[in-house]
């Protein structure tokens with residue numbers, strides 16, 4: 010068809026061009042798919058699928074679709090309202106130099122940032138290796154036996170340490186956690202919030218109390234110290250640690266990762282748990298995040314460790330292979346008995362920190378740490394000469410200064426574009442970092458002393474050299490070597506580094522290879538335009554506690570995003586603090602609890618949770634000391650209304666809330682949802698609607714409209730923040746008016762309430778909020794609604810094509826599914842012995858990541874295609890599934906035995922098919938090129954199927970000796 014040559018301008022302008030880029034299927038494809046699903050139009054499909062009572066009567070107010078150029082130009086002008094000052098605030102956040110090879114090839118590379126959590130380890134060996142490097146780095150620097158693969162931030166890691174202490178302490182009757190007053194204030198804030206919800210007591214006081222007589226009176230299950238202290242001092246805490254342990258408590262230390270390069274490790278001082286932020290290892294401050302927290306402990310506490318741990322195992326050929334270890338400890342299996350509710354963590358940022366260590370190596374890191382320390386020494390010596398002696402007697406990078414002209418200094422600092430730490434009474438804090446240069450020291454003297462001080466860096470440096478004194482106490486200087494593994498000593502040229510990054514990337518299947526149809530996880534497009542602002546310095550280089558007037562760009566962007574999310578969710582207010590979905594659950598349940606308390610009903614503590622719920626729901630309920638009562642589901646997978654009514658009535662006096670997912674985790678729009686809300690409300694409870702499935706709601710219905718009171722939004726699912734291989738994420742919560750006074754506050758930032766904090770930073774991982782902002786701005790209200798509609802179409806199209814071959818477990822009205830569907834593998838397993846695991850691994854041979862396996866129903870696969878996948882890609886997936894079905898038939902019919910067929914031996918590696926004697930009853934082509942489409946885009950897994958049991962029996966969570974790889 011040729012276009013007419015004389016077209017009007019308005020027909021040539023591309024109004025919704027981004028909508029057409031984000032949504033996979035073209036208009037023609039949509040039409041064809043509608044025909045295949047038996048719907049006459051998208052509207053018709055939605056009418057058939059979504060119960061009429063919950064369909065929104067009015068469109069979203071979120072405006073028109075805009076072009077990428079327009080949106081980015083506007084956001085740039087908003088970002089320009091932020092002031093990038095020189096930050097010397099410290100408190101756990103430091104300017105850092107992100108090596109450009111890491112910036113471009115990790116942080117800005119979809120091969121790394123679009124990957125999913127490594128649940129299919131055979132196609133995740135690259136990021137698993139990098140996470141193992143992160144664990145080794147954590148272990149070496151902390152002096153501990155075992156480390157996890159990242160937590161959300163330092164403050165929540167401290168809260169996890171407190172919870173671990175309570176679990177493992179031998180002092181079972183103790184209910185007190187002691188916190189040294191030298192701990193960062195935001196950490197104390199988060200600890201207090203967490204402790205109150207658990208029913209623990211927290212006492213904040215001098216660290217020294219613990220080693221003197223008065224410890225006898227303290228019945229503690231644990232304590233936390235900061236090393237170096239928040240105000241910069243380096244104190245020998247060996248006696249305090251021992252005192253805690255003598256009292257049968259668990260000694261926890263929050264440590265600075267850079268300082269640990271020069272300091273004796275907390276492990277050598279006797280600590281039981283060591284945690285902290287890895288931010289200053291090459292991850293921008295980003296106005297609070299995302300960054301990875303590290304968490305390390307003793308071997309004896311390994312089963313109590315929160316979060317994910319990467320372990321070493323073997324594949325079916327005996328080759329070394331990596332995987333997530335001891336998953337049975339986790340929330341998705343143990344529910345309210347899990348160690349924590351951590352699901353999404355900070356994988357991408359842990360990888361950046363690990364690569365930073367790989368690139369610099371032990372010598373490079375030591376030089377960086379020594380330079381920071383030397384600049385601090387020089388700054389201090391100059392100040393002392395002029396009569397300002399630091400309050401702290403020792404330091405790594407932070408000086409606390411008692412000054413009588415604080416106001417004068419602060420105004421000089423402001424004029425110079427410098428931020429100092431100001432929250433200390435009558436004192437100032439100055440924290441140096443990797444970015445500091447000679448001229449910065451001279452400028453700091455100007456600011457602190459006034460000009461004309463006549464200090465010379467080289468003179469002071471020479472004097473210090475002659476005096477041979479150290480600002481780090483001799484008995485606390487590191488003597489043990491770190492990072493001796495070859496991985497930290499091999500890739501120091503940029504060429505070697507680039508290739509190492511690429512080598513690992515090649516082992517991983519991410520969205521830039523093929524569709525990742527993970528039910529409940531919404532692996533949709535993370536558009537390049539959405540990612541671009543993340544690495545703008547105007548967003549990246551702000552300290553979370555900088556003066557509010559320097560962050561007006563952030564405020565504009567966050568307020569705008571909140572307004573849009575209010576419109577989309579039907580709630581009245583948004584709290585941006587929680588930095589994962591599970592953190593949002595916790596924050597939302599806290600708000601519910603405080604609301605009940607405010608009405609004199611603080612005794613309400615029962616949380617109803619349907620049997621099908623995601624494991625984080627009960628795990629979060631446990632964190633606010635709620636009692637979980639399970640509500641049954643009926644044969645159709647819906648909440649059993651009789652059971653719900655009976656339980657709500659029976660428990661009416663103690664009912665706090667229900668946690669429910671919508672559409673249900675079974676992928677169905679239950680038409681009883683409003684009734685569920687009513688029943689719970691009638692009995693005095695609140696409705697927490699898990700927003701992980703918002704991708705089936707946006708523009709079509711909303712939790713607020715349905716009648717819920719609070720929800721978290723997984724911005725890393727519905728709103729396009731990439732999964733990063735297992736994090737970062739953002740889990741802001743939307744609340745109705747009556748809950749708004751009870752959302753999180755923050756000690757370092759006025760959020761308009763006095764409530765405790767749930768994250769270290771006031772706006773969580775603020776620097777990834779622009780991703781969701783750009784997505785909404787680009788799509789506009791109509792585009793967002795269309796995305797939902799096509800997500801539903803894509804799922805129903807898969808059902809139409811697959812249902813004759815595999816049973817689809819649950820459907821709603823008119824036999825429709827929502828945005829995902831569950832393929833039941835159990836009947837085939839019964840008939841043939843082929844399992845859902847075999848199918849998942851066989852999909853790898855076809856170039857696909859498996860759908861969600863055995864959630865929410867064991868023995869099933871849950872497929873969520875999202876709106877971003879085109880018909881071509883869906884058809885490729887369908888072809889693979891039908892071909893696999895055919896293979897299962899061959900086993901069923903006896904053409905292949907159950908022991909020798911391409912399913913049970915999947916995935917096949919390149920090595921398998923070059924072996925001279927091929928022993929199988931199927932040929933090599935069937936093994937690795939089972940359908941012709943594979944040939945054009947073959948993905949080779951780097952290992953064969955991995956043995957989970959071996960890995961857990963022989964737990965090994967450190968870098969593997971090089972010989973193992975030979």
Ligand SMILES: *Cc1c(COP(=O)(O)O)cnc(C)c1O
Nearest residue numbers: 352353529589590591623701738
């Ligand atoms: C992903 C998910 C969560 C948890 O979110 P995280 O960001 O991983 O903590 C909770 N509920 C459901 C239904 C989910 O799919």
